[in-house]
Amino acid sequence: MADVQLKEIAKSFGTVEVIKGIDLEIGHGEFVVFVGPSGCGKSTLLRMIAGLEDISRGELRIDGRLCNDIAPRDRGIAMVFQSYALYPHMSVYDNVGFSLKLARVPREERDAKVRDAARILQMEHLLDRRPAQLSGGQRQRVAIGRAIVRHPKVFLFDEPLSNLDAALRVDMRMEIARLHQELGATMVYVTHDQVEAMTLADKIVVLDHGEVQQVGAPLELYHRPANLFVAGFIGSPKMNLLPVNVTGSRGRSIQIGSVDVMATPFDIGAAAAGAPKELVLGIRPHSLRVVAAGAAKIPAEVKLVEHLGNETVIKAQLASGAAVLAIVAGDAGLKPGEKVGLTFDRAEAHLFDAAGRRLLRSSETAGGRR
Amino acid sequence: MRKFLCLVAVVVLVFVYLFPYTWMVLSAFRYPADTFAIPPKLFFEISFDGFRNVFRQSVFGLYLMNSLIITLFSVAITMLVATPAAYALVRISRGGTAFLLTVLIARMIPAIALVVPIYIIGNLTRQLDTYQIMIVVTVAFNLPFAIWMVRGFFLDLPANLVDAARIDGASEWQVLTQVAAPLARGGIFATSVFVFVGAWNEFLFALILTSGRTTTATVALLSFRTSQGIEWDTISAGAFMVSLPVIVFAFIMQRYLVEGLTMGAVK
Structure with a gap:
């Protein structure tokens, strides 16, 4: 040793x-x-x-x-x-x-x-x-x-x-x-x-x-x-990465949104004040949940469904034409062409700036680039 | 049809390659009159006069022994030098290519251009008509070819094997002797066959540098061309005996020759 x-x-x-x-x-x-x-x-x-x-x-x-x-x-x-x-x-x-x-x-x-x-x-x-x-x-x-x-x-x-x-x-x-x-x-x-x-x-x-x-x-x-590199490399399937805009900020929080993602607040601590206008939202396929159309932050259309038994892999298309992957437990009972909504827990989502660095949440005190 | 054409081509090739040799062997075993009979005789009386004459008219046994001594020593020294040299050239990243090209250029000088200088050196050093000078010259002329050929076989070895041996604690010499050389064995034997044939067939330098004591068998064959004419049965018997060691050596090494020449073809 x-x-x-x-x-x-x-x-x-x-x-x-x-x-x-x-x-x-x-x-x-x-x-x-x-x-x-x-x-x-x-x-x-x-x-x-x-x-x-x-x-x-x-x-x-x-x-x-x-x-x-x-x-x-x-x-x-x-x-x-x-x-x-x-x-x-x-x-x-x-x-x-x-x-x-x-x-x-x-x-x-x-x-x-x-x-x-x-x-x-x-x-x-x-x-x-x-x-x-x-x-x-x-x-x-x-x-x-x-x-x-x-x-x-x-x-x-x-x-x-x-x-x-x-x-x-x-x-x-x-x-x-x-x-x-x-x-x-x-x-x-x-x-x-x-x-x-x-x-x-x-x-x-x-x-x-x-x-x-x-x-x-x-x-x-x-x-x-x-x-972004680590986010894309670690985890299978790869993390979904969606470009978003900062539409406003208040205190330690910013609001993001895009043609694909409805306005969503994010707590990024002190960085909120100087947050760049354009960010990338990263959500892992396992962190996306499928709900009824109209009741979610991300409207989508199911394009492909793969039933693996214990879980279902769903490939969906967003309003901008971007594709995302979602993995849900068991049999989701979805069919291609169906309109659905995708939702996620903000604690499991990540924001990256233009240089690819992840923005830390205010709850985080460690991590970031070494 | 394609198979048939291939067969015809093979038969023609074999005929072209083997006919002169077969004719020589037949000439060794028949009377000159039968050799030159027209139409050629398929059945003839077997004669050993040619073989008897070879040994009666010259000390052919000594000449064969001279050839054997010079060839065996030359092959051994060439391979003992070429193998580590080739390995070093594979392993050395700097200057190796320049050295290889120098070696190749040295090989490009025609032998005839060096006959006189080497004769003068031999004369000055009192080495004419000795085994040493023939061995040194034969090694010098075969070494570049041997280094290039063995290097090719070492290049085919997976680099990881050498890395693994180095990590296992082997020095460069141990990597060569215990891993690289045993694995390139086929290639090393194949090269030695070529060197053997080259050394055994050596004629020009043997003709110039030897006289009597160390005359080789190839040069001795010349003595059967006399002022009365060429003794075809004797010269053929001598040539047949000269060719035998090469054939025997090639047969012994056949397995390694094939292994060596196909090395790297199948991973």
């Missing part, structure tokens, strides 16, 4: 800066997930921690030790790759024990450690096989076993479940969560799958264009996104 500190970490390829001065603290035994769209720099950042990419600027400390120029093998880390990266010419046993062999660990001790890792991952029966004889899930298990056997201070996972099918991905996700509980190790995990991020992480780091957009616990990111 160890902590990892990133101070003003940057990475440039020629003149292009792909990681732009990241500050981050990862605590002992914490499970931190880097999440973001393709090309946001999450894998590069992980590879910089691993020592597989040079650090152009800034400081990386693992367990307090400056690691910028330390070789990967001396950083006390282990890494699991998306492609498994198992040595195809070696058996599972040799794959798992390779690092111990390189470290000249005595044969008996090596054997015990390999078998212990195999027991933890329930793959004792696979030890004599070659990687080509294993399924995707088994290969990933071996890759994790190869990491475990080294007893690293920090585990690094680079999209480890991306090559697995949906069902196996769920199983392996639970396996990794169990492993984290069992080993209590510090883990840094990269994924573009926000479900993995939400379910595994103690702390999520949302990245975009080489910059940290927000750091926080999964539910904090879900309920209090710092900006």
